[in-house]
Amino acid sequence: MRTLRSRMVVASLLGALTVALVTALLAFPLVRSVATDQARDELARSVEALAGRPRDAARELVEGADGVGPDDRTFGVVGPRGTPTGPAADVLDEAQLRRLAREGTLSMRTVVDGDEVLVEARSTPRGQAVVGVQPLAAADAADRALVRRVVLALLLGLTASTALAVLVARRVTGPVVASAVAAGRMADGERGVTVPTSSIAEIGRMTEALAALDRALVTSEGRQREFLLSVSHELRTPLTALRGYAEALAEGAIGPEDLQATGRVLVTETHRLDRFVADLLSLARLESDDFAVDLAEVDPAEVLLTARSAWEAVARAAGVELVVEAGSEPALTDPRRLRQVVDGLVENALRVAPAGTQVVLRSRTTGPGEVVVEVEDHGPGLTDDDRLRAFERGHLRDRYAGERPVGTGLGLSIAHRLAERMGARLVAAPAADGALWQVHLPRSR
Numbered sequence: 001m002r003t004l005r006s007r008m009v010v011a012s013l014l015g016a017l018t019v020a021l022v023t024a025l026l027a028f029p030l031v032r033s034v035a036t037d038q039a040r041d042e043l044a045r046s047v048e049a050l051a052g053r054p055r056d057a058a059r060e061l062v063e064g065a066d067g068v069g070p071d072d073r074t075f076g077v078v079g080p081r082g083t084p085t086g087p088a089a090d091v092l093d094e095a096q097l098r099r100l101a102r103e104g105t106l107s108m109r110t111v112v113d114g115d116e117v118l119v120e121a122r123s124t125p126r127g128q129a130v131v132g133v134q135p136l137a138a139a140d141a142a143d144r145a146l147v148r149r150v151v152l153a154l155l156l157g158l159t160a161s162t163a164l165a166v167l168v169a170r171r172v173t174g175p176v177v178a179s180a181v182a183a184g185r186m187a188d189g190e191r192g193v194t195v196p197t198s199s200i201a202e203i204g205r206m207t208e209a210l211a212a213l214d215r216a217l218v219t220s221e222g223r224q225r226e227f228l229l230s231v232s233h234e235l236r237t238p239l240t241a242l243r244g245y246a247e248a249l250a251e252g253a254i255g256p257e258d259l260q261a262t263g264r265v266l267v268t269e270t271h272r273l274d275r276f277v278a279d280l281l282s283l284a285r286l287e288s289d290d291f292a293v294d295l296a297e298v299d300p301a302e303v304l305l306t307a308r309s310a311w312e313a314v315a316r317a318a319g320v321e322l323v324v325e326a327g328s329e330p331a332l333t334d335p336r337r338l339r340q341v342v343d344g345l346v347e348n349a350l351r352v353a354p355a356g357t358q359v360v361l362r363s364r365t366t367g368p369g370e371v372v373v374e375v376e377d378h379g380p381g382l383t384d385d386d387r388l389r390a391f392e393r394g395h396l397r398d399r400y401a402g403e404r405p406v407g408t409g410l411g412l413s414i415a416h417r418l419a420e421r422m423g424a425r426l427v428a429a430p431a432a433d434g435a436l437w438q439v440h441l442p443r444s445r
Contacts, residue, residue: 012165013158020154036118039134040107043073044120047132050075051122073134080127088133091119100129109136175203179210186210191218241269293422297444298335300363300373301326307342308361311350319355322346328363331371331441337422338373338439344415345375345437351405352379352435371441378434380404387428391416 076089078097084090091112092100100106106121112133121131175198182193195211198204245262248254254262301324308322315322342361349359357378366372382390389395393413397406419426425440 006169012168013162016158016161016165020158023154036136039136040118040120043118043132043134044107046073047075047120047122047130050077050132051124051128051130072137073132075133076131078129078131086131088131091117091131091133092121092129096121097129172200172203175200175207179203179207182214183210186214186217191221239273242266242273293334293337295332295334295423297330298333298338299330300328300338300371300441303335303338303342304361304363304373307339307346310343311346315350315359318350318353320350320353321358323358323360325360325362325364328365328371328373330444331373332444333424333441334422337418338424338441341415341418341424341426341439342373342375344411344418345439348411349375349377349379349435349437353377354379357434365443366440367443369443371443373439373441374429375437376431376434381431381434382428387430390428391426 074088076084076086078084078089096106100121100123104123108119110117110119116136118134118136121129123129175196178196182195185193191214193214195207197207245266304324304326308324312322346359353359360376362374364372386396391412393410400406416426419439423442427438429436429438
């Protein structure tokens with residue numbers, strides 16, 4: 001499997017090669033044109049220099065080819081009457097001489113003795129024609145020299161691009177590789193892993209998210225350990241009582257007169273253990289992918305009335321009155337799941353409500369798109385911190401154990417998660433007296 005670093009280097013090289021090829025395709029014809037134009041310009045200047053000399057001096061220079069340019073250039077002078085002087089004088093034919101006499105200048109490419117040459121000719125006021133010839137081989141030599149320079153520049157550019165690509169790839173992939181190593185250590189169970197930082201924004205966000213994940217795992221696993229410890233404690237307490245009474249019965253240590261009281265204790269502890277196991281199973285089901293929610297138009301008043309009927313005997317035994325105040329419009333929710341949430345809240349309220357008080361089950365419409373179901377008690381109430389952390393597993397139980405009646409520490413957490421799964425929102429609202437639990441539901445349209 002190719003690494004990200006190698007892919008970045010290869011991609012950079014391919015980009016540099018593409019640029020180099022395009023540059024070469026555009027530059028080489030331009031270089032050849034420049035070399036040819038330069039040779040033509042130099043030949044033209046030499047011809048114009050000869051044309052500006054006196055007649056005899058021009059002839060002498062042409063015959064000696066001295067001081068008028070490189071050795072590969074040849075020159076000639078055609079007199080007013082067509083008398084040629086110099087090796088280049090017979091390059092032009094009659095038609096070209098007439099054109100030169102008419103226009104005063106002539107620039108062309110032709111073939112002489114099988115070689116392609118440049119020809120520059122100028123007419124003079126004295127009626128002469130000065131002609132210069134230079135083989136294109138010289139321009140080709142200059143062309144090759146320029147091409148070599150261009151190729152060298154491209155090779156140097158490719159080398160620099162390769163080095164830069166390696167450096168950039170190393171700088172970019174270094175934090176990524178280090179983050180992958182850190183993620184592997186986290187997957188192996190290590191926590192508090194140091195995650196490298198990066199000045200590159202996208203990689204920086206990735207490393208920050210990885211560091212945040214590490215902190216979240218530390219917090220979550222810490223809570224899980226605390227939860228398991230509390231579960232072990234809650235399971236051990238009724239099991240200890242059950243084992244103690246069972247051993248006493250087996251040894252005959254309990255007399256006939258104590259059997260009824262012992263049976264009541266066993267039933268109580270068994271019920272407590274059953275309730276705790278049921279809460280654990282409810283939590284497991286809430287986190288499963290196949291947890292079913294069947295949304296429908298529901299009248300919250302019907303749910304509250306059936307809940308009151310179910311809990312009325314328990315409330316009467318505790319000396320608490322259950323009151324229903326229903327005045328809301330229909331909501332869009334799962335009636336069975338809503339009843340589960342209400343049952344959990346009612347059970348929690350009856351546990352702490354003093355005798356002679358009321359637990360109110362209420363539904364009301366709070367806005368054009370929301371219905372609220374409330375369970376309110378007149379118990380000891382909650383502090384602001386309690387309301388913020390009420391749905392954390394075991395928080396209220398750990399805080400108030402020994403001060404007020406407490407349950408397994410899972411009921412409110414189950415109700416909160418259940419509300420989330422059915423698209424509702426359960427909150428602990430401020431209350432002047434006691435506790436107020438609100439389930440916010442979408443209104444049915």
